[in-house]
Amino acid sequence: SDDDKLKILGELLSTKSSRDIIKLLIGKKMYINEIAKKLELKVSLVIHHLQKMEAIGLLEITNKKIARKGEMHRFFKIPSGMLIFPNESEEIKKNGFLKKIFREGIKFAAVGFVGISSWLISANNKIEENIVDREWSQNSGSNEYLFLIPIIIIGCSLFLIWFSKKYK
Template identity: 30%
Template sequence: MDDKDDDKEIMDKIHIYSTDDEKLKFLGQMLHSDTSRKILQLLIQNEMTANEISDSSGLSLSLVIHHVNKMMQSGIVTISKTTINSRKQPMKYYTSKSGIVILPKKASAKAKQSKSFSNSLKNIMKFASIGVAGVVSWLITKPSELETPGGWQSGEELPESSFDELPVLSFDDYHLSIIISLSVVGIGLLVQFLLNRYKRKRIMP
């Protein structure tokens, strides 16, 4: 894949809004809706038909279509392809942008054509994925949550005698989970550095 195709792929994953874009109104409505956010999470991972979204989310087909149309109005969801099913009817597949950027009107027009802006987004997405890997590894390796005595409900005062029942977690438990998480991030950064260095050597005569 050459640089132009790479840049196009990055820009296809991001939707750039200007501050006076009418689509921001639909975006606000979408982000405010639990149903829209649920559908959005599915479409970020895979391209899906309305029927597939309905089956995966447990939402009715009519509700899915309503919210998908709203998300298309906001520009965050698009039709990725259309195929013909066994009944000779068109079947639309939907996909979602991975991120959004809101810029002033003049800046948004330039950003869509800017090579440096595309490169910046590319680097942000790379390092963001490394950061996500670190967070996930910490969530996996972190010590279990403290268990409160049975019968205690959130918002109630915990009796003093109950503190004796709480388990004690050692410093080493947290220390190990942090080391593992930082190691994941460090390895990711090292791999990224080596890849960039390798690419520069290939470009040099």
């Protein structure tokens, strides 16, 4: 499963020997003994890490003959452009990844935009009133609660989003 693969990837990235093997194999083909010698690791440890990398699909493996000995060896390589993506869920396959991000994110973007806009408008009105009437004490009483407008709008919007998701 994807969780198991992510767990294995986490284990690989958390150990220095795994990270060294990954760095060594990016863009280069090497066989097990070469890796062990280059990194001064035990062959069994290299095999252990390579098996984990193979289990999550991180390696390219090829069989090649070494000319002077005529033996078959497995060569391991990590493609230089390797990106690690989890398998797509059914919902993402059905609706599309970007569609899902847009649909989920647009609600919060709209709430943020409305909140910031209302705050800017109220702040602008307060500044204009202070410029026209230089007496701060007279204007502060009518404008001291203007910051509540964006908070109320954001709160109501978040409640509506929560309510609509809960009762779909």
